[in-house]
Amino acid sequence: MATLRDIAARLGVSESLVSKVLRGRMGTTKARPELIEAIRRTAEELGYAPNPAAQALVRGRQDVIGVFLRMVGQGGTAQNEALAKGILAQARRHNQRLLINFCSDDEEMQMLCSLVGRNILDGLIVGGFVREEIFRELLRLRAEGTPIVTAMTGAAPLSPELPNVGIDQRQVGRLAAAHLVERGCRRIGLLCSMDERTGGCRDVLGAAGLPVCDELLWPARYNLTHRAGAEAVEHWLDGGLAFDGLVAQSDEQAVGAMNALVNRGLRVPDDVRVVGIDDAPYCDFAIVPLTSVSHNLEAVGRQAVDMLMAAIERPSEPLKSICVEPMLHVRASS
Amino acid sequence: MATLRDIAARLGVSESLVSKVLRGRMGTTKARPELIEAIRRTAEELGYAPNPAAQALVRGRQDVIGVFLRMVGQGGTAQNEALAKGILAQARRHNQRLLINFCSDDEEMQMLCSLVGRNILDGLIVGGFVREEIFRELLRLRAEGTPIVTAMTGAAPLSPELPNVGIDQRQVGRLAAAHLVERGCRRIGLLCSMDERTGGCRDVLGAAGLPVCDELLWPARYNLTHRAGAEAVEHWLDGGLAFDGLVAQSDEQAVGAMNALVNRGLRVPDDVRVVGIDDAPYCDFAIVPLTSVSHNLEAVGRQAVDMLMAAIERPSEPLKSICVEPMLHVRASS
DNA sequence: CTGTTAGCGCGTTCAT
């Protein structure tokens, strides 16, 4: 690799002048236009690129942002990929390198946190679910000076210190329910996980003058698997409960529910319309192509990077948490 | 952050001694045991950790490996995640940081390549499909001194210069076909993509004394989607062709095929047994849980890191490409 | 057994 010295030597000028010209840091003074031109051309010819380690050493900035992604969403939903993709694209725009770590448990996350504050990265994006202990750890890191932005599945930041790029889960619930209501569903079965989402559904049903049927609420708080979906459907059918719509809390639940319906001889969407959440790739090839609400995680990733860069470059400015709008993707199941 | 100087000052010794002790680079000489102990303890107390930028500057090693993952497999198969997970785990064991980039097209990949050789990373793992142009670029980088390991979907390395951690696709075909034969299938439909895989199927059928039915070969070379699976099935059924087994080239194809079978009133596995490839998460909740051959990409990732580290640390030793064994995961569809 | 010196490549005063 060519260095500043190589360029300086070739042109018989000092390294510092080359540095100033190439960085555009001339202060009040100016260099001869033709020299500037010559320096630029020589740098180009020699394929000069600054040594990041040397720059980091003197500037105290690494131009690296850390990304800790707690595996988010059910397997196969490509949520992590979407989030990572958004972060990658935006980081490149800001000329930042990325130190990505997918972690599947708290222990790993804790270990990763211990890497921070070691002159390795300038800031941190933490994606996915954050447990209490990790939360404390993050607050500590923040207090020690590492800018941190979270990208969580909920709307609310964990604390004012940790600005969040989130998702309006109430709106997720609203979109799903509103779509079913619009398609004529009157009795909607609801698998319940986040209260926010359930609340969004209630908002919509209330506004439409439809009753919320308590017997059609199925608690699935920590179970987003296909089994929960199948169980709910079978329970309702066995109980002789009529329903013409179903909002699941994940695409996997929705698929489980659809499979159960089909196996029982019911038709989707004719007998029951189904909506999932996550817009996973397999929505396209479920037994009936599945309508789903997308979290728009690529946008979340982009926003998170922007927020973090602001925090790194203007540490004094306080940051406001924001929300990304979910989107409905209509397919045959509704 | 505490520096070597801080430790040295506290103990009234020189920085270089502290460095030697902490790095275990004493050469032939020895330091007083109690001093060694004191240095270690002080480092611990001060929470000392070496500044990676400074180390990189003087050693010329970044302790960073680049990972360019060309999105591999159909969406939702979690193949990228598996590969990334294996790479991450192993990189941590080698104390290497990771510069991961998912790229979805050649252009991005080309752009990423231009980052190499800029004192940013010590070596490169390139995962997924590699097109001709990128291949040339990689050879160039290799020639300029960047160690490169590929992690490809095939068994063969692109060139002797680029050692590969691959998958024995012939064995993938064998596993799938052998399983169906063992379950009693006599007329097996085969969606064809890679010749290797098809060859593996032929191996097995031949050995079992079963005929390869040409009319049950369906060309799907560049189409691994559910549509290809559905089309094959519909074509065969419309043609009045009997078949009792089906090997798809992806789980998505297999699911498309199963959906088509079920929609036509056929039963899986009673009438037709189906095997997919990739072992995607959604195998568990397809309309019939899908038997699938896994590429074992986590192991591929681990091996790739090991190979790259060997290449970085012992540049003279030539590297041999290797293959990871695929695995069969049996579910209800067969 | 330990310290001195030099230098990795760059950015930043402060002189000239």
Place this chain on the structure above:
DNA sequence: ATGAACGCGCTAACAG
């Protein structure tokens, strides 16, 4: 309009 000198934190060669 330009350059000399210093320091970021660390390692390595060489002296004692």
